[in-house]
Amino acid sequence: LSERDGWRHVYRVSRDGKAVRLVTPGAFDVIEVAAVDEPGGWLYYVASPDNATQRYLYRSRLDGRGKPERVSPGEQPGTHDYDISPDARWAWHTYSTFDTPSLTDLVRLPSHATVRTLAANDRLHAAVAPLTARPGEFFRVTLPDSATLDGWMIRPRDFDSTKTYPLLMYVYGEPAGQTVLDRWAGRTGLWHRMLADQGYVVASVDNRGTPAPRGRVWRKVVHDAIGVLSSREQADAVRALTRSRHYLDSTRVAIWGWSGGGSSTLQAMFRYPDVYRVGMSVAPVPDERLYDTIYQERYMGLPQENAAGYDTASAINHAEGLRGRLLLVHGSGDDNVHYQGSERLLNRLISLGKPVDFMEYPNRSHCICEGRGTTLHVFSLLTRYLLEHLPAGPRTRDGRGV
Structure with a gap:
């Protein structure tokens, strides 16, 4: 190849x-x-x-x-x-x-x-036929620099286009994976559909730098700067969607992701606090220097040769920008994305006086799936947090609930 x-x-x-x-x-x-x-x-x-x-x-x-x-x-x-x-x-x-x-x-x-x-x-x-009665929508969104991103969107089954809805963005955003795929998404996809029926519009876009089959330039544009271009394009996509789709409420936007998506969630909340009100970050890499070399150095180069790039790309160095509500979730036995990164981020947020909600899952690995009831507990936690801090349901155009 x-x-x-x-x-x-x-x-x-x-x-x-x-x-x-x-x-x-x-x-x-x-x-x-x-x-x-x-x-x-x-x-x-x-x-x-x-x-x-x-x-x-x-x-x-x-x-x-x-x-x-x-x-x-x-x-x-x-x-x-x-x-x-x-x-x-x-x-x-x-x-x-x-x-x-x-x-x-x-x-x-x-x-x-x-x-x-x-x-x-x-x-x-x-069993899932009722949940897919309103099919998901695939779309393309054009950014200010003319880049065009693929995306999908799930709307409530009782969707009313005359109302406005809170928007939940699902993100990965890094070279290891796509979220915008025309394939059955299993557990996560079913959870997204449940949230849509609670009264959210759920969407995802693949920024440049993800492994979409769109050519070498598309994939390699993020070299030496993981998290920088991706977070900007994710925020630009949200702005473009809320401008072009009158049923999306630009004042009620949340974002969530796992692993690289957890890192992208931190980047979004710290760099673009004007766009996102709530973030839920699961098993993130807050400091690019703490992840394994086979991945990090492939895209960022050597730390001693790209020190400024590592500093800029690390979400922890932008934590002072946090204004919204942030939930941080990590398994203390994570042997992929090590737990120390989240502890370091917590200390940074504490030193800045920034409020943060944190959930540790004792001795759980990167999937946070070991032990009876763990998976249900994780997704119940995420659901409660979202419902509490970004309530579901449509509003009339004048901002009143319905």
Whole structure:
């Protein structure tokens, strides 16, 4: 895989490195190599040339001749995941959309004919059907610098466009993951739909620097400055949405995220206090110097060579900007994002005289999922905090509750 032409493509290279042939031509990214059918002369890979929120199986000739062929069914827009057999004749295929739970079947390649349905998830489909009666909306938002971001939005099932609603933004915002995907989001997605039915509009956007298949420049623009561009683009997206959609109340905006999303939540609350009233940060990295080198130095360079960049990118150094309500949540046994970062942030906020609400989950890891009742406790905590500090429900245009 190489991004030498601005897109992530597969190249066939001779052993001496002198002969290089492009196998996957086109203005798109190869998201993942799925299989190599050497006897048949085909490369199977995942891509989505026309929509960065979706995933499809394609194949190209190993000699680079001809055009890429889409293998995934054209009548199934959404996300397709594959586990392909070594001979590239069979595959476990899982399909879902933002509003449709996953279905898994065994398919024959390259025809994609279904051999057997393995998991139809009929009971789950029936159970969630009422929750998805109002489908989620995918949109694009244009920022002041003309950058265009993908996003999704969930509105209450009893949504009234003549009223105004509080907005909850779900964020990740870092190079390790996308939030704007046309796939079933499981537990977190169901929680978002529950909140929407309480009277919130829930939305998410992918800023530049996230791993969306939108080219090399899109992904690498944040190099040496994690958290800076992303927080600005997230805030600009909120401003653009509340200006263009009259049913969103710009004075009632909250943001939440986990891990890198927890870090992005801190950046949002500290850097843009005029935009966000409430933030819920779970397992964040407040100080960029405290995270593991394989991730941090890949995007930020060496601390001794980019000291100013590490200082600027660390949310802890902007804590004086906090004005809204902040909930900080962390497991004390987190072996991924170490607990010491949150303790350091707490001491910084205390020294600044900034109010903060904090919940430690004893000896829980990064998922905060160990122990009976833990997951329910975490999401109940987040729900109560949001309802208390940014009450749900629509208001009339003059600001009165209904």
